[in-house]
Amino acid sequence: MTALILVTGGTGTLGRHLVPRLLAAGRGVRVLSRHAHEAADGVEYVTGDLLKDEGIQAAVDGAGIIVHCAGGRKDDDVATRNLVRAASRAGAPHVVYISVVGADRVPVVSAADRAMFGYFGFKLAAERVVAESGLPWTILRATQFHDLSLVVMGQMAKLPVIPVPAGVRFQPVDTDEVAARLVELALGAPAGLVPDMAGPQVSSMADLLRTYLRARGKHRLLVPVWLPGHAARAVRAGANLAPGRAVGHRTWEDFLAERVPAPA
Numbered sequence: 001m002t003a004l005i006l007v008t009g010g011t012g013t014l015g016r017h018l019v020p021r022l023l024a025a026g027r028g029v030r031v032l033s034r035h036a037h038e039a040a041d042g043v044e045y046v047t048g049d050l051l052k053d054e055g056i057q058a059a060v061d062g063a064g065i066i067v068h069c070a071g072g073r074k075d076d077d078v079a080t081r082n083l084v085r086a087a088s089r090a091g092a093p094h095v096v097y098i099s100v101v102g103a104d105r106v107p108v109v110s111a112a113d114r115a116m117f118g119y120f121g122f123k124l125a126a127e128r129v130v131a132e133s134g135l136p137w138t139i140l141r142a143t144q145f146h147d148l149s150l151v152v153m154g155q156m157a158k159l160p161v162i163p164v165p166a167g168v169r170f171q172p173v174d175t176d177e178v179a180a181r182l183v184e185l186a187l188g189a190p191a192g193l194v195p196d197m198a199g200p201q202v203s204s205m206a207d208l209l210r211t212y213l214r215a216r217g218k219h220r221l222l223v224p225v226w227l228p229g230h231a232a233r234a235v236r237a238g239a240n241l242a243p244g245r246a247v248g249h250r251t252w253e254d255f256l257a258e259r260v261p262a263p264a
């Protein structure tokens with residue numbers, strides 16, 4: 001019998017690509033969500049909240065594999081601790097966790113670091129929770145998803161003059177390609193920390209933004225701003241990039257061509 005797969009964050013940006021791929025692989029899928037959902041398309045839903053530590057036991061019971069994609073801007077370590085505690089009570093499921101490239105290289109020490117890059121610290125702490133859980137585990141660190149870049153650029157483009165962090169580069173990756181890799185990892189043997197997954201191109205934030213603005217037919221003035229702090233310095237030095245692991249295929253331009261309608 002094949003193990004039931006619990007996907008936390010199965011309703012999120014990544015999860016919406018991952019769940020259909022797991023179903024297509026012939027696996028039974030359960031999704032944990034904070035909101036009630038009717039079972040649909042072969043997916044069972046359990047309502048629960050990882051931060052409030054509610055409903056988790058019902059979600060993990062009977063799951064042989066947990067792909068942990070639920071997350072927010074903060075407290076991923078707390079959510080992950082609650083998840084692995086319940087999972088350990090349920091048995092010894094394989095926990096597959098999605099983290100971020102640079103989790104171990106972006107230092108979060110000062111108030112400025114925490115305000116702007118605290119996310120990296122929470123991801124590293126959550127990775128440690130998984131690795132020290134006693135459960136079989138796999139962790140994949142990915143770079144920023146194109147979908148997130150699209151949201152961020154859309155918000156920035158609302159401003160008539162856009163402050164752009166100077167010297168900051170990204171290597172955005174396609175969400176669906178990350179989902180495909182997670183399926184491979186979830187269906188394979190626990191592998192520990194696996195090689196990073198990054199997109200095909202490293203680009204400055206300003207260039208990503210210019211490409212977005214061009215695709216939307218918008219004109220904006222970009223003003224470089226220098227971000228303070230240890231984390232910002234590390235990011236300017238490329239701590240959030242993995243040029244040696246540019247394994248993603250879909251470029252930002254290709255993504256935009258499909259997702260952003262051509263300007264009239």
Ligand SMILES: NC(=O)c1ccc[n+]([C@@H]2O[C@H](COP(=O)([O-])OP(=O)(O)OC[C@H]3O[C@@H](n4cnc5c(N)ncnc54)[C@H](OP(=O)(O)O)[C@@H]3O)[C@@H](O)[C@H]2O)c1
Pocket residue numbers: 008009010011012013014015032033034035048049050051052068069070071072079098099100101142143144145146148149
């Ligand atoms: N976005 C990126 O560029 C990027 C890059 C590298 C790694 N990652 C990591 O990939 C994962 C997925 O990211 P995403 O962009 O798909 O996120 P997202 O679109 O914001 O989705 C977040 C998901 O987490 C669930 N969730 C949030 N808080 C929860 C809680 N307290 N209890 C239970 N579920 C909760 C939400 O489910 P409900 O709303 O249904 O409860 C939702 O499905 C995250 O761990 C993120 O750190 C993201």
